[in-house]
Amino acid sequence: MVTPPTADALPAAIVDRDQWVCWRTQERDGKPTKVPIRPGTTQFASTTDPDTWTDFATARDGALATPVDGLGFVFTADDPLVGIDLDDCRDPDAAAPTAWAADLIDTLDSYTEVSPSGTGFHVLVTGSLPGGRNRAGDLELYDRARFFTVTGDHVAATPATIESRTEAVATVVDQELAAETDDTATTSGDDMWGTAETTTTTASAPADAGADTVPLSDDELLDRAKHAANGEKFTRLWNGTTSGYESHSEADMALCRQLAFWTGGDSARVDRLFRRSGLYREKWDTVHYADGSTYGEKTVERAVAATDDAYTPPEATDSAAADATQATA
Incomplete structure (x- = not known):
């Protein structure tokens, strides 16, 4: 001993x-x-x-x-x-x-x-x-x-x-x-706990609507995010500041959720923009999961799945209203 x-x-x-x-x-x-x-x-x-x-x-x-x-x-x-x-x-x-x-x-x-x-x-x-x-x-x-x-x-x-x-x-x-546990039935528990349960979890499919979901350039979209009501928080995260979060990973998820909102759930665009941020690091492209997913892929997937709302540019709303007026004229 x-x-x-x-x-x-x-x-x-x-x-x-x-x-x-x-x-x-x-x-x-x-x-x-x-x-x-x-x-x-x-x-x-x-x-x-x-x-x-x-x-x-x-x-x-x-x-x-x-x-x-x-x-x-x-x-x-x-x-x-x-x-x-x-x-x-x-x-x-x-x-x-x-x-x-x-x-x-x-x-x-x-x-x-x-x-x-x-x-x-x-x-x-x-x-x-x-x-x-x-x-x-x-x-x-x-x-x-x-x-x-x-x-x-x-x-x-x-x-x-x-x-x-x-x-x-x-x-x-x-x-x-x-x-x-995604897409699988798993038995969990331990003999020292004296409990066991069977849980079925289904992975949520990310809403990847494509590059035209929010028809703005990346720079214009970022500018609007930085000048929104919560723009100060977005800017801190974008610049790589992790204060207020228990870990760098928590900050990564917070920024990805904001990007998911601004991009309308476009996971490819979330990834592209995140790589431009101050939070981006080598870990983003490291394989972390048994299915071969990287840390970044899984973070984006979960951020998009957890974000229910999406940004709609005012000009898109105006355009839709104009189309409706023409259709009824």
Whole structure:
């Protein structure tokens, strides 16, 4: 066993809670599985029984005195904590995350540590976890009835504290989990949660009406957007300012939704205009999804699908009125 971390190496938000267990690896169905152990004993702990948990100091002493592999923290419905588990996304030799994991860690921007195996990461945030599917592939998110192994091997580029990230968590769920369920029936749940449900989700088709939806040049359209009632907000986003948003991804979606309005839901034009903005970055063209979609493609698709209203140029309305008058003359 690696020496367990001290309290000083961990965020106070978890150290101060009496939700600590130890853990050890046990073979289950032919696979190694981490199981919770009651500190100071060799008995199993339960992620739903507080009587089997203890304070941090007692758990640490137990980890040093009994044959276990490390410390663990239990998530409950009564605390505001959410744990995000990223597996098989770190090369221990290079000590660096894959591009996929780096993007998620950047989006969440909260305390992150390396998992015991050295091949994954655990991110801790406070906030709310959306209902529905909580896992897909190498990504899992939990807020109750589960425990995380805790190593204290902090990723230096991330905050040393656990940050409030409800919107960022929703973004991760939307971008990484919802995409996995599009057009499929999926069974979700976990034996430690004791629940399972079947959900059918159908992807919304983006309204790509073509380049003539709003018959204005790109420059004219942008000028109108910048001088509209909410033009100041549009201009900040257009110039690449992300203040007021929990993450760069949140800002990307906000700008794309505004562009979806101004272009009448023309996804190709939204993409073309976004690439001219200060928010555009290399991540836009990175493949993020199992179907081969890039981050940018999926962001535009969701922005267009979520935007119900569309801009109608006054001259288009005038033209339609004139045509109607001629038709009845």
